[in-house]
Amino acid sequence: MTIRLYDSRAQSITDFVPLVDGEVGLYVCGPTVQSSPHIGHLRSALVYDLWRRWFTYRGLRVTLVRNVTDIDDKILNLAADTAEEWWARAYRYELEFTAGYTALGILPPTYEPRATASVSEMQAIVATLIERGHAYPAPDGSGDVYFDTVSWPTYGALTNQKLDDMVSATDADPRGKRDPRDFALWKGTKAGEPESASWESPWGPGRPGWHIECSAMSKRYLGAAFDIHGGGLDLRFPHHENELAQSTAAGDDFAHHWMHNGLVNVDGQKMSKSLGNSIFASEFLAMARPIVVRYFLAAAHYRSTIDYHDGALEEAEAALDRVEVFLGRAGRRLAGTRFVGVGSRVVSDAFAEAMDDDLNVPQALGALHDSVRRGNAALDDDDLDTAAREWQHTRAMVEVLGLDPYAPEWRGSDEGAAHTALATLVDKLLEARNSARAAKDFANADRIRADLAAAGITIEDSPSGSHWSLEQ
RNA sequence: GGUGGGGUGGCCGAGAGGCGAGGCACCGGCCUGCAAAGCCGGGCACGCGGGUUCAAAUCCCGUCCCCACCUCCA
Numbered sequence: 001m002t003i004r005l006y007d008s009r010a011q012s013i014t015d016f017v018p019l020v021d022g023e024v025g026l027y028v029c030g031p032t033v034q035s036s037p038h039i040g041h042l043r044s045a046l047v048y049d050l051w052r053r054w055f056t057y058r059g060l061r062v063t064l065v066r067n068v069t070d071i072d073d074k075i076l077n078l079a080a081d082t083a084e085e086w087w088a089r090a091y092r093y094e095l096e097f098t099a100g101y102t103a104l105g106i107l108p109p110t111y112e113p114r115a116t117a118s119v120s121e122m123q124a125i126v127a128t129l130i131e132r133g134h135a136y137p138a139p140d141g142s143g144d145v146y147f148d149t150v151s152w153p154t155y156g157a158l159t160n161q162k163l164d165d166m167v168s169a170t171d172a173d174p175r176g177k178r179d180p181r182d183f184a185l186w187k188g189t190k191a192g193e194p195e196s197a198s199w200e201s202p203w204g205p206g207r208p209g210w211h212i213e214c215s216a217m218s219k220r221y222l223g224a225a226f227d228i229h230g231g232g233l234d235l236r237f238p239h240h241e242n243e244l245a246q247s248t249a250a251g252d253d254f255a256h257h258w259m260h261n262g263l264v265n266v267d268g269q270k271m272s273k274s275l276g277n278s279i280f281a282s283e284f285l286a287m288a289r290p291i292v293v294r295y296f297l298a299a300a301h302y303r304s305t306i307d308y309h310d311g312a313l314e315e316a317e318a319a320l321d322r323v324e325v326f327l328g329r330a331g332r333r334l335a336g337t338r339f340v341g342v343g344s345r346v347v348s349d350a351f352a353e354a355m356d357d358d359l360n361v362p363q364a365l366g367a368l369h370d371s372v373r374r375g376n377a378a379l380d381d382d383d384l385d386t387a388a389r390e391w392q393h394t395r396a397m398v399e400v401l402g403l404d405p406y407a408p409e410w411r412g413s414d415e416g417a418a419h420t421a422l423a424t425l426v427d428k429l430l431e432a433r434n435s436a437r438a439a440k441d442f443a444n445a446d447r448i449r450a451d452l453a454a455a456g457i458t459i460e461d462s463p464s465g466s467h468w469s470l471e472q
Numbered sequence: 473g474g475u476g477g478g479g480u481g482g483c484c485g486a487g488a489g490g491c492g493a494g495g496c497a498c499c500g501g502c503c504u505g506c507a508a509a510g511c512c513g514g515g516c517a518c519g520c521g522g523g524u525u526c527a528a529a530u531c532c533c534g535u536c537c538c539c540a541c542c543u544c545c546a
Contacts, residue, residue, distance in 0.1 A: 008476090011476085028546095029546075031545090031546065040545090073544080074544065159542080160474095160475060161474065161542070162474075164474090165473075232545080233476090233477090233541080233546080234540075234545055237542060238542080239545090263540075263545095263546070268539085270539085270540080272545095299485080301485085304478085305478085311496090315484060315495075315497090318497090319484095319494090319496065326510090329510085354486090360486075360487095361486095362493090363486050363493070365494065365495075366485095367493090370493085373494095373511085379511095380503085381511090437505075445505090446505095446506075446507085449507075459509095460509050460510095461509085
């Protein structure tokens with residue numbers, strides 16, 4: 001088995017060969033914690049969670065590093081307008097991101113470094129770049145240090161752009177730049193900026209530029225050469241291009257593969273503050289059960305754009321329900337039989353093949369639903385041997401996708417005293433209904449079913465008894 | 473202007489030369505006292521115009537349209 005992935009620098013699918021046999025080092029650009037997370041942020045984190053889970057299922061030891069950018073112009077500016085300290089603001093939003101990830105069943109990364117904790121590592125890279133002639137302190141006394149793009153012949157390699165074709169930023173402040181395309185590695189502290197956001201450096205007090213942090217943190221935790229660098233498609237340029245330039249110009253191998261996840265649109269449009277169409281994580285998670293939200297965000301291929309529109313979550317809910325109903329049905333039927341030990345808890349071959357092929361989750365979901373259908377058909381035929389095999393496959397698949405409805409992270413209101421009380425009452429009503437049915441008193445039997453339905457409880461009759469479930 | 477990604481049945485969404493992935497919705501049938509759930513079957517999809525081929529949604533040429541990035545952004 002070989003896992004294949006689309007390398008966005010090579011612009012082609014390649015076999016993934018780890019630098020160290022049996023291990024994967026994966027660095028992912030996390031958010032700038034300046035405001036509340038939206039569904040795009042959730043999607044991005046989810047994509048790498050799925051990669052990580054699949055690598056792990058395939059026996060690789062994954063080191064996943066996802067940074068938190070907790071120092072940046074935006075954070076400083078936004079905090080300056082309020083009484084809140086910039087670091088308090090950053091941390092407050094960091095907690096919101098964590099809450100969103102947790103709610104979606106996204107596993108914590110191996111480590112989640114904050115930019116502010118690696119300033120000296122950043123300075124070391126800046127110093128190397130100056131030494132090698134690829135960076136220069138601005139001559140205007142600002143304390144800024146810029147990367148010299150013209151000095152680096154392969155600048156533009158990641159996004160396949162030529163320096164000459166680039167439209168130079170119209171709103172960029174040229175300050176002490178030699179060339180408008182040069183970017184800041186270090187920003188000198190300006191008047192009025194908080195002292196807490198200022199670090200001593202050989203070039204004067206200041207703070208890091210945006211791109212340098214990822215070069216420093218990936219090196220610190222994964223090494224000068226590591227397997228995969230991931231992030232949102234919108235980060236390819238300039239962020240990742242700049243990271244690549246500064247790390248390689250400083251003499252590091254840097255990432256061997258680049259991976260970019262697609263963005264999330266709303267009704268065909270990019271989410272943006274001016275349009276006011278952003279869907280925030282907290283709102284989105286309130287629109288459906290979190291596991292349904294996860295299914296929705298995971299169901300499209302990780303490289304394609306997801307377009308959220310009304311009804312999308314309902315569709316995801318229906319699709320996931322089908323899987324859940326099978327798991328419940330099969331579990332009840334197989335319990336206590338000798339078939340419960342039949343088969344092994346591994347994914348189906350079709351599923352594995354799809355996942356190996358650049359994490360083709362949509363196709364893998366096709367395989368999942370195939371197992372569900374075959375399992376249901378076997379249960380209809382009372383072929384418990386086949387049913388048990390498909391049940392095990394389904395459990396394994398749902399588990400790698402982080403969509404196991406019985407996993408602890410999705411457990412919520414269906415436990416506790418209230419649920420026990422409800423179960424007792426419903427069971428009593430079902431008993432009454434079944435005696436009515438036995439006596440062919442269908443009027444009463446149907447009235448009980450209607451009463452339960454009005455309370456949001458659905459009844460399913462089967463040869464082995466009646467099962468009830470709460471509409472979610 | 474430059475660099476990428478797209479246009480697939482009512483909807484979502486894979487596939488990338490040859491049996492119509494899968495899901496949702498809909499229609500028929502089986503099952504059921506009736507339902508629900510499930511199963512079986514159904515609608516003959518690939519932006520458009522050419523071409524290559526025994527065979528094209530998939531390859532080639534042309535053409536139209538959409539989106540993203542080049543400025544902070546997952």
